[in-house]
Amino acid sequence: MSLKRKDLLGIQDLSVEEINLVLATAESFKEVSGRDIKKVPTLRGKTVVNLFFEPSTRTRTSFELAAKRLSADVINFAVSASSVSKGETLLDTARNIEAMQADFIVLRHPMAGSPNILAKLLRASVVNAGDGGHEHPTQALLDLYTLREKKREFKGLRLAIVGDIAHSRVARSNIYALTKMGAEVRVIGPPTMMPLEVERLGVKVFYDLDEGLRGVDVIMMLRLQLERQGIALFPSIREYSKLYCLTPERVKLAAPDALVMHPGPINRGVEIAPEVADSVSSVILDQVTNGVAVRMAVLYLLSGGK
Amino acid sequence: MSVIIKNGRVIDPGRINGLADVLIENGTIAAVGSGLKAPAGATVIDATGKWVLPGFVDLHVHFREPGFEYKETIATGAAAAVAGGFTSVCCMPNTQPVNDNQSVTEFILDKAKAAGLANVFPIGAITKGSEGKELAEFGDLRAAGCVAVSDDGKPVMNGMVMRRALEYARAFDLPVVDHCECTHLSEGGCMHEGQVATEMGLHGIPSASEDVMVARNLALAELTGGRLHLAHLSTAGSVRMVREAKARGIRVTAEACPHHFLLTEEAVREFNTNAKMNPPLRSRKDVEAVKAGLKDGTIDVIATDHAPHAAFEKEREFDYAPFGIVGLETAWGLALVLAEEGVLTVEQVVSALTIQPARAFGLAKGTLAVGADADVTIVDPEAQWVVDPEQFKSKGRNTPFAGWKLKGRVVSTLVGGRVVYP
Numbered sequence: 001m002s003l004k005r006k007d008l009l010g011i012q013d014l015s016v017e018e019i020n021l022v023l024a025t026a027e028s029f030k031e032v033s034g035r036d037i038k039k040v041p042t043l044r045g046k047t048v049v050n051l052f053f054e055p056s057t058r059t060r061t062s063f064e065l066a067a068k069r070l071s072a073d074v075i076n077f078a079v080s081a082s083s084v085s086k087g088e089t090l091l092d093t094a095r096n097i098e099a100m101q102a103d104f105i106v107l108r109h110p111m112a113g114s115p116n117i118l119a120k121l122l123r124a125s126v127v128n129a130g131d132g133g134h135e136h137p138t139q140a141l142l143d144l145y146t147l148r149e150k151k152r153e154f155k156g157l158r159l160a161i162v163g164d165i166a167h168s169r170v171a172r173s174n175i176y177a178l179t180k181m182g183a184e185v186r187v188i189g190p191p192t193m194m195p196l197e198v199e200r201l202g203v204k205v206f207y208d209l210d211e212g213l214r215g216v217d218v219i220m221m222l223r224l225q226l227e228r229q230g231i232a233l234f235p236s237i238r239e240y241s242k243l244y245c246l247t248p249e250r251v252k253l254a255a256p257d258a259l260v261m262h263p264g265p266i267n268r269g270v271e272i273a274p275e276v277a278d279s280v281s282s283v284i285l286d287q288v289t290n291g292v293a294v295r296m297a298v299l300y301l302l303s304g305g306k
Numbered sequence: 307m308s309v310i311i312k313n314g315r316v317i318d319p320g321r322i323n324g325l326a327d328v329l330i331e332n333g334t335i336a337a338v339g340s341g342l343k344a345p346a347g348a349t350v351i352d353a354t355g356k357w358v359l360p361g362f363v364d365l366h367v368h369f370r371e372p373g374f375e376y377k378e379t380i381a382t383g384a385a386a387a388v389a390g391g392f393t394s395v396c397c398m399p400n401t402q403p404v405n406d407n408q409s410v411t412e413f414i415l416d417k418a419k420a421a422g423l424a425n426v427f428p429i430g431a432i433t434k435g436s437e438g439k440e441l442a443e444f445g446d447l448r449a450a451g452c453v454a455v456s457d458d459g460k461p462v463m464n465g466m467v468m469r470r471a472l473e474y475a476r477a478f479d480l481p482v483v484d485h486c487e488c489t490h491l492s493e494g495g496c497m498h499e500g501q502v503a504t505e506m507g508l509h510g511i512p513s514a515s516e517d518v519m520v521a522r523n524l525a526l527a528e529l530t531g532g533r534l535h536l537a538h539l540s541t542a543g544s545v546r547m548v549r550e551a552k553a554r555g556i557r558v559t560a561e562a563c564p565h566h567f568l569l570t571e572e573a574v575r576e577f578n579t580n581a582k583m584n585p586p587l588r589s590r591k592d593v594e595a596v597k598a599g600l601k602d603g604t605i606d607v608i609a610t611d612h613a614p615h616a617a618f619e620k621e622r623e624f625d626y627a628p629f630g631i632v633g634l635e636t637a638w639g640l641a642l643v644l645a646e647e648g649v650l651t652v653e654q655v656v657s658a659l660t661i662q663p664a665r666a667f668g669l670a671k672g673t674l675a676v677g678a679d680a681d682v683t684i685v686d687p688e689a690q691w692v693v694d695p696e697q698f699k700s701k702g703r704n705t706p707f708a709g710w711k712l713k714g715r716v717v718s719t720l721v722g723g724r725v726v727y728p
């Protein structure tokens with residue numbers, strides 16, 4: 001089995017069958033990560049280039065581990081966005097990497113659509129590791145994987161995504177993924193963090209956290225980008241926390257066995273109370289573990305699944 | 307020097323719409339009528355089956371010279387103009403240096419004269435360096451040959467500066483042209499703020515960023531009695547406000563571009579940088595409003611906002627790619643779609659490309675009246691063609707219309723009685 005596509009650019013254009021294939025494949029790769037010798041020869045001789053134009057530890061490490069556990073050679077190419085705006089274009093950088101015969105380019109970039117540009121121009125498979133406010137498909141896939149592990153079924157699952165929906169690629173990819181799989185998705189945050197016509201993505205909008213959390217099975221917190229305070233989106237971190245921080249009391253408004261998720265890195269005490277982040281309902285570290293397996297599955301399935 | 311254009315359907319809005327010959331003597335229109343006799347030695351152009359129109363007038367082009375000759379020069383821009391049937395173009399001052407003084411205006415006119423193709427009418431800056439602070443010397447600009455003033459692309463944000471510009475320009479009867487955009491509201495935006503931007507995670511430019519500036523400018527036009535021309539209207543709100551202002555007798559004219567009446571925000575999907583322009587492609591509702599505005603005369607003029615960029619500049623991340631598309635060589639075929647759709651009559655389309663823009667800027671152009679400059683565009687209304695940017699005379703290839711099948715093509719263009727295209 002394989003994904004019949006060269007690239008993974010987003011969840012929006014994936015079918016339910018493709019999503020299920022990734023999740024099923026990830027299951028067998030998760031077993032590999034549990035072994036004493038955590039390696040299979042699947043991608044031996046292949047080259048994976050992690051091309052990161054934004055600082056990232058978790059996602060880059062996760063992709064690196066995924067590639068290494070598949071026996072691929074991995075190159076990490078970290079470019080600061082500022083050096084790019086000074087000189088070399090994304091296209092030129094990518095052409096150079098192409099010339100080095102990379103098989104996969106894993107791209108993290110601050111601008112929406114950057115992986116789409118590369119995918120069009122390169123023979124290598126392009127995997128989107130987060131592009132601006134657009135998509136972060138492997139994050140949504142690992143969230144789905146984690147949810148399925150804990151909740152079995154997506155159909156009828158009530159889920160709330162809390163935070164800056166407008167600027168979040170994690171929110172977008174998860175909205176696309178979860179609505180496709182039949183879950184009921186709510187988005188919660190101040191109106192300044194809601195993109196125009198967001199209801200048309202098939203979600204229900206709440207400005208009040210307590211109201212939005214009532215009865216949900218899963219609470220997915222987004223990281224607050226602290227630099228957006230002031231005139232940008234909210235007056236102060238203090239007020240934001242008062243209104244939108246997930247506290248133990250608020251978790252009680254959700255269903256009794258509700259899960260708490262967060263794509264990390266977390267701002268303790270800002271969008272999530274420390275006791276919640278560390279509580280039994282938190283699956284934040286499961287998300288990280290599963291990330292490696294899901295990314296192994298994506299690389300494997302894009303390579304033709306041989 | 308005589309030229310006679312025989313057997314064409316002459317469409318000169320308000321004057322004639324039917325089979326006739328056009329006689330040109332010494333660069334001006336000598337007669338329009340049937341069965342005209344060709345004087346001895348006259349050049350005869352057979353226009354059987356063709357339409358003979360006043361040369362088109364574009365109030366909004368960017369020819370990039372001086373400063374950005376790698377994008378376009380006055381010569382290549384003028385070649386694109388006449389290939390698209392435009393015999394007169396007004397070029398925006400956002401060059402390097404900015405056209406905010408007599409020397410730059412004269413430089414542009416010299417280059418245009420050397421190219422010897424279209425008539426080029428420079429537009430001077432409203433403020434020095436287009437920085438929005440101090441007024442440029444309108445008197446000098448007018449004397450040097452500027453036909454209007456604008457800080458296009460860098461909207462005048464300070465209401466007092468705009469007020470003074472509208473007032474002061476009255477002394478020279480200069481139209482003040484504004485690109486209506488509140489740059490606080492549009493900051494960081496790269497496409498229309500709406501459903502598609504929400505899906506793609508791109509930063510939006512809300513319709514309100516245009517609407518609030520249209521509202522301000524109309525209020526200032528009313529206050530000052532100045533002559534206001536609004537560039538490239540793109541929103542339903544703008545059209546509604548201009549309609550209301552005209553009904554109340556405010557002195558305002560407005561233009562719309564083909565992309566704003568033919569394309570919506572949907573064209574941006576797949577991160578198509580050739581669908582990135584400012585104002586952005588908007589919603590279906592806005593497109594319908596722009597068409598309604600053209601239909602009822604709220605919008606007087608079809609302009610191109612011809613904005614060439616080098617290929618490498620557009621082959622970029624969507625956010626980093628510059629705004630703008632070329633338009634001179636596709637405008638006629640695209641404008642005719644309005645006639646096909648029944649939004650405008652053919653005569654109205656011609657009018658919006660000729661006499662209406664000429665009147666908006668007070669140019670003695672856009673007509674085939676006896677004694678007028680013999681600027682004539684001959685088109686084949688039936689010719690089908692496919693837009694191929696590689697064939698453009700412009701240096702710019704940046705168009706979202708590549709591959710479009712259009713009906714109606716420019717076959718010949720005359721400026722001052724001289725064939726300049728093909």
